[in-house]
Amino acid sequence: MDEPIVVGIDIGTTKVCTLVARVEGERGLRILGVGIEPSQGIRKGTIVDLGAATQSIARSVEKAQRTSGLEITSALVSLAGSHVSSVNSRGVVGVSGRMIDQDDVERALEAAQAVAIPHNREIIHVIQRGFVVDGQDGIRMPVGMHGFRLEMEAHIITAAATTVENLRQSVQAAGVEATQFVLNPLASAEVVLSETERQMGAVVCDIGGGTTDLAIYIDGDVWHTMVIAVGGNHVTSDIAHGLRLPMDQAEEIKKQYGYALEREVAADDTFTMRPFGEEQAEIVSRKDLAHIIEARVEEIFDLVLQEIKRSGYDGMLPAGMVLTGGMSNLPGIRTLASEVLGLPVRIAKPDNLVGLVDQLHSPAYSTSVGLLYWALMMSETMPVSPRGRRPRGGGNVNWEIIKNFLKRMLP
Structure with missing residues (x-):
C-alpha cells in the first residue's frame, strides 16, 4: 500500500464517527473503515464525563479498525463548543x-x-x-x-485550553494520538463549499446536535468563525417538554414527523404517541409538532443572523448560506432559513465518495468526511506512511503545495 492512509474522528454531541480512507490519485479518497457510535459524556461539543466520552471514542475507533483491517495510531479530531x-x-x-x-x-x-x-x-x-x-x-x-x-x-x-486538553486526553485514552484539531465548520467547508462560493462570499452553517457552527468565506479565505451553543437537541428537548415525552421518543418523532414550517403542514395530518403517565396512545396533529419545531429553529437562525451582522460581513455574501449538519435533514428548514436570513440557502452533503459510503451520504457526516480532506491537505505537505508515521529519509519538497497549504495554515 503505497498510498497514504488518512483518519478523522468527528466527536459530536450526538455521535462519534471515525473514518479511515486511502488516498487515491488527485484528491481522491476511498473510504476503508467506518465506525459510528452514539456519543456519551459530551454536551454542546464539550466533554462533561471523561470516562463515558473515552468509551464512545474507543468503540468508534474499534469499529473503524475492524472494518478497515488497519490499526489507527493517529487522527485528525473535530472541535466545536461555545468556548471557541x-x-x-x-x-x-x-x-x-x-x-x-x-x-x-x-x-x-x-x-x-x-x-x-x-x-x-x-x-x-x-x-x-x-x-x-x-x-x-x-x-x-x-x-x-x-x-x-x-x-x-x-x-x-x-x-x-482545558477543554482541548480534555478532548486530547479522551482520544489518547482510546489509543489514538490527536495530530491536529480542526474546527467543525472548516472541516465541513472542505466538502460542501464550491470554489465559486468561497470566492463570491458564503457562510457555512453546520447545525449539529449541540452546537451551530459558522464559517464565513470571502475571496477564497475564512474571514469569520463562530460556534453557537444551540442545536438539534434543543428542538428535541422542546418536543419532549411540549408533548410530555422521553427524549429518545421525542428524537424519533422529530425525525419521522418533524417539519420546520407550520403553514406547510395539512391540518388533518396526525400521528400517534404515548406521553408520560398515559396508558393509551394519543393522536397528535403534525401542525402542533411543527409549531413547536418552527419556534426553536427560527430562534437558531435569528442567532445566526445576529452573528453574521456582528461580524460586519452581512452585505458581502451574495452566494448566501450553505446549510449542513444533521439538523439540515429537517423538511422545510431551507425555506425557513432563507426567510429569516434574507439570503439564498442550499443544503449540502458529502458526494463523490467511493468505498464504504452507504451511511455517509447525509449532511450529518459533512464534518466527518471533511476531516479526511483536511488530513489529505496535511499529507500533501508532510507525506505519511499507512501507519500514520512520517517516513524516514529526505525527498523533494513540493513548494507549490506548501504555498497552497499556507492558505489554511495550522500552528
Whole structure:
C-alpha cells in the first residue's frame, strides 16, 4: 500500500464517527473503515464525563479498525463548543532583501500571531487571509515579488485550553494520538463549499446536535468563525417538554414527523404517541409538532443572523448560506432559513465518495468526511506512511503545495 492512509474522528454531541480512507490519485479518497457510535459524556461539543466520552471514542475507533483491517495510531479530531472564539490580526515586517522570500512570509505570520492570547486559551488555527506589499492589497502569494514592507492578514481561532486538553486526553485514552484539531465548520467547508462560493462570499452553517457552527468565506479565505451553543437537541428537548415525552421518543418523532414550517403542514395530518403517565396512545396533529419545531429553529437562525451582522460581513455574501449538519435533514428548514436570513440557502452533503459510503451520504457526516480532506491537505505537505508515521529519509519538497497549504495554515 503505497498510498497514504488518512483518519478523522468527528466527536459530536450526538455521535462519534471515525473514518479511515486511502488516498487515491488527485484528491481522491476511498473510504476503508467506518465506525459510528452514539456519543456519551459530551454536551454542546464539550466533554462533561471523561470516562463515558473515552468509551464512545474507543468503540468508534474499534469499529473503524475492524472494518478497515488497519490499526489507527493517529487522527485528525473535530472541535466545536461555545468556548471557541476567533479574532482577525495583522502582522507587519520589513523585507530582508529586495525580493520577498519564504522567510519573510513566516516572519509576517509570526508577527500576526503576536496578539494577546489569555494563558487559559490555545491557538487552534492561524489562517492566512491575504497579503499587502508596500500598500498594495489583495495579494494571494507574495513570494518572489519586490517590496520593502510586507503585511499579512490572519484569522486566528482559539479555544479553551482545558477543554482541548480534555478532548486530547479522551482520544489518547482510546489509543489514538490527536495530530491536529480542526474546527467543525472548516472541516465541513472542505466538502460542501464550491470554489465559486468561497470566492463570491458564503457562510457555512453546520447545525449539529449541540452546537451551530459558522464559517464565513470571502475571496477564497475564512474571514469569520463562530460556534453557537444551540442545536438539534434543543428542538428535541422542546418536543419532549411540549408533548410530555422521553427524549429518545421525542428524537424519533422529530425525525419521522418533524417539519420546520407550520403553514406547510395539512391540518388533518396526525400521528400517534404515548406521553408520560398515559396508558393509551394519543393522536397528535403534525401542525402542533411543527409549531413547536418552527419556534426553536427560527430562534437558531435569528442567532445566526445576529452573528453574521456582528461580524460586519452581512452585505458581502451574495452566494448566501450553505446549510449542513444533521439538523439540515429537517423538511422545510431551507425555506425557513432563507426567510429569516434574507439570503439564498442550499443544503449540502458529502458526494463523490467511493468505498464504504452507504451511511455517509447525509449532511450529518459533512464534518466527518471533511476531516479526511483536511488530513489529505496535511499529507500533501508532510507525506505519511499507512501507519500514520512520517517516513524516514529526505525527498523533494513540493513548494507549490506548501504555498497552497499556507492558505489554511495550522500552528
